[in-house]
Amino acid sequence: MGARLQAVVDRIRTQSKGLPNIDLARLNLRTGQPLSRLANEIPDDPTLVRSAEAFADEVLGFRKSGGRA
Amino acid sequence: MAIDEKSIVEAVSGLGFKGNEEGLIPAFGLHLTTHFADYYNRSSFAVARAMEGSGLEDDARALLVEAGHICAFNTFGGIMKSAEWDAVVAPMIKTREDWLHGIVAVINAFGWGKWHIERLDPGVELKIRIENSYECTGWLRDYPVSKFARCYLATGGVAGLMNLMYVGDITTRPELTEAYYVELFRGGDAFHAVETSCMARGDAHCELKAAKS
Amino acid sequence: MSGPTFDAAKAQITLADSRLVFHCHHYNVSLQRTLQDALGERAVAIQREAACETARVMLTRLYAEEALTDFSARVARASQIFSDAGFGRADVSAFTPLGATLTLTTSHYAIGWIAKFGPSSEPVDHFAAGYFRGALIAAAGLNPERVSLEVVQDAGAGEGMLTVVRYEVR
Numbered sequence: 337m338g339a340r341l342q343a344v345v346d347r348i349r350t351q352s353k354g355l356p357n358i359d360l361a362r363l364n365l366r367t368g369q370p371l372s373r374l375a376n377e378i379p380d381d382p383t384l385v386r387s388a389e390a391f392a393d394e395v396l397g398f399r400k401s402g403g404r405a
Numbered sequence: 406m407a408i409d410e411k412s413i414v415e416a417v418s419g420l421g422f423k424g425n426e427e428g429l430i431p432a433f434g435l436h437l438t439t440h441f442a443d444y445y446n447r448s449s450f451a452v453a454r455a456m457e458g459s460g461l462e463d464d465a466r467a468l469l470v471e472a473g474h475i476c477a478f479n480t481f482g483g484i485m486k487s488a489e490w491d492a493v494v495a496p497m498i499k500t501r502e503d504w505l506h507g508i509v510a511v512i513n514a515f516g517w518g519k520w521h522i523e524r525l526d527p528g529v530e531l532k533i534r535i536e537n538s539y540e541c542t543g544w545l546r547d548y549p550v551s552k553f554a555r556c557y558l559a560t561g562g563v564a565g566l567m568n569l570m571y572v573g574d575i576t577t578r579p580e581l582t583e584a585y586y587v588e589l590f591r592g593g594d595a596f597h598a599v600e601t602s603c604m605a606r607g608d609a610h611c612e613l614k615a616a617k618s
Numbered sequence: 619m620s621g622p623t624f625d626a627a628k629a630q631i632t633l634a635d636s637r638l639v640f641h642c643h644h645y646n647v648s649l650q651r652t653l654q655d656a657l658g659e660r661a662v663a664i665q666r667e668a669a670c671e672t673a674r675v676m677l678t679r680l681y682a683e684e685a686l687t688d689f690s691a692r693v694a695r696a697s698q699i700f701s702d703a704g705f706g707r708a709d710v711s712a713f714t715p716l717g718a719t720l721t722l723t724t725s726h727y728a729i730g731w732i733a734k735f736g737p738s739s740e741p742v743d744h745f746a747a748g749y750f751r752g753a754l755i756a757a758a759g760l761n762p763e764r765v766s767l768e769v770v771q772d773a774g775a776g777e778g779m780l781t782v783v784r785y786e787v788r
Contacts, residue, residue, distance in 0.1 A: 428701035516631035
């Protein structure tokens with residue numbers, strides 16, 4: 337359950353160049369799921385995983401975002 | 406107390422910030438606006454209310470407060486490095502803690518409501534009381550008494566004051582860069598604020614306490 | 619014409635009974651991004667509606683206080699308040715009670731967004747779009763439901779771009 341989602345959360349938590357807790361709060365709001373707290377209990381739905389990974393790429397790339405990715 | 410709040414408020418409110426020929430207000434190293442409290446309140450409360458009951462309330466609150474941290478870092482920090490600060494406030498400063506009393510006096514010219522330092526334990530704790538908070542007057546006009554505290558901007562602002570003073574050192578006039586922001590707000594040494602009383606919850610006034618977590 | 623008034627005892631600034639508060643571009647665009655993160659596509663409509671209602675209510679009171687009855691004078695007053703408050707420079711020469719086109723030659727939100735996050739592929743100045751919808755409604759005394767808007771171009775797309783918003787009156 338949620339191995340890929342947990343990996344996304346761990347990646348943000350350990351590699352954030354900003355404030356990890358804030359990046360994780362944004363991840364939760366973007367995906368509509370409390371991933372930072374319950375990733376390993378939430379199934380790895382492909383759409384959800386894609387959305388979470390896209391957000392992680394955006395925030396960890398630290399590129400200036402043109403709004404919603 | 407060396408800080409004469411009344412004269413600071415008079416001086417800052419008399420600066421007459423107004424858009425230039427481009428309709429912009431460049432000041433303190435940023436662009437200011439004289440914005441509408443109703444716009445902020447409708448926007449912020451839309452986020453907070455939409456998330457209530459979703460399990461993401463704390464995430465929404467964290468981001469609304471984070472906007473307040475960003476505001477404090479840039480606006481308060483920019484002001485404390487400005488020529489206006491040097492002219493109006495700096496001559497009154499006798500102690501390090503006067504920097505905080507000075508910036509709170511400046512804040513009282515922003516239209517945010519009346520801030521008052523209830524307690525300052527240098528490097529340890531700051532307690533601020535706010536009368537007439539714009540966030541709460543907006544909430545109480547449009548919504549019933551709230552279960553939750555609603556001064557998101559002020560919560561971030563109070564923590565930001567302590568981080569500027571005691572995690573970083575705004576008195577040395579550092580560059581207010583993204584890296585410096587992260588240095589001040591990321592580590593275990595960062596101050597965080599909680600709103601212990603809030604008019605939106607039915608309390609007589611708002612009270613916020615910043616301390617290290 | 620009256621400007622904002624400051625009440626030191628309450629630490630409160632008002633214009634036509636609406637509270638005004640100083641804030642910087644860092645806060646403005648950070649709060650906007652929070653709305654987008656939390657509310658997704660709904661964030662745009664919420665911000666435009668908040669700006670529209672804020673402007674409509676304030677301007678309706680202001681026009682009464684200042685006994686402003688002429689449509690063009692009302693729109694010009696709304697534009698002046700917008701610029702004085704630091705939101706940018708607006709060309710409102712193409713405003714009529716039957717429809718309007720807004721052109722912003724400078725936009726606080728676009729400049730702030732680009733400085734903080736880089737150019738945006740989507741419009742960012744929802745405040746201006748909504749504010750001038752409210753101004754049109756108040757100036758012409760229209761039912762808000764009759765006025766829709768379309769952002770033709772937004773300065774958040776990059777340096778040197780204009781913001782153009784078209785308002786249709788049904």
